[in-house]
Amino acid sequence: MDKTFIPPIAVHPGVTLLETIEAIRMSQAELAERTGLTVKTINEIIQGKNPLTQETAVKLSAVFGISATFWNNLQRVYEASLMQKRETEQLESEKVLAKQIVCY
Numbered sequence: 001m002d003k004t005f006i007p008p009i010a011v012h013p014g015v016t017l018l019e020t021i022e023a024i025r026m027s028q029a030e031l032a033e034r035t036g037l038t039v040k041t042i043n044e045i046i047q048g049k050n051p052l053t054q055e056t057a058v059k060l061s062a063v064f065g066i067s068a069t070f071w072n073n074l075q076r077v078y079e080a081s082l083m084q085k086r087e088t089e090q091l092e093s094e095k096v097l098a099k100q101i102v103c104y
Contacts, residue, residue, distance in 0.1 A: 010081035012048035013074035020064060035059040051075055 021031055028046065032039040036059065044050040052060075057071035 010078050010085060012078050013052040013071065014046040014048050016074055017042075017052070017060070018046045020066075031063065034063045051079075 021028065028042045029039050031037075032042045035042070035056070037056065041050065041056075045052055045056070052071055052075045054068070054072055057068040057075070060066065060071050061068040
């Protein structure tokens with residue numbers, strides 16, 4: 001039996017970004033200035049409305065000294081978790097339909 005852990009939720013990298021700037025008491029405006037991104041872009045990433053792009057990961061790496069790979073992996077894991085969650089939900093709905101079919 002496969003014992004792969006499937007997290008019940010998907011955490012957007014914006015959550016980590018917000019925790020990071022709060023920990024060092026940096027405002028979104030200051031982060032925007034340091035990265036060359038707009039405050040709107042930073043805010044939309046934090047709110048989970050926009051993905052954290054590879055370009056943004058490089059810029060965050062320069063500001064925080066945390067590798068771009070770290071930031072990229074947060075986005076990759078988030079997207080994989082979302083996909084796995086959708087697939088699990090789809091499978092569950094198909095199981096309900098299958099039970100309604102007499103031949104199964």
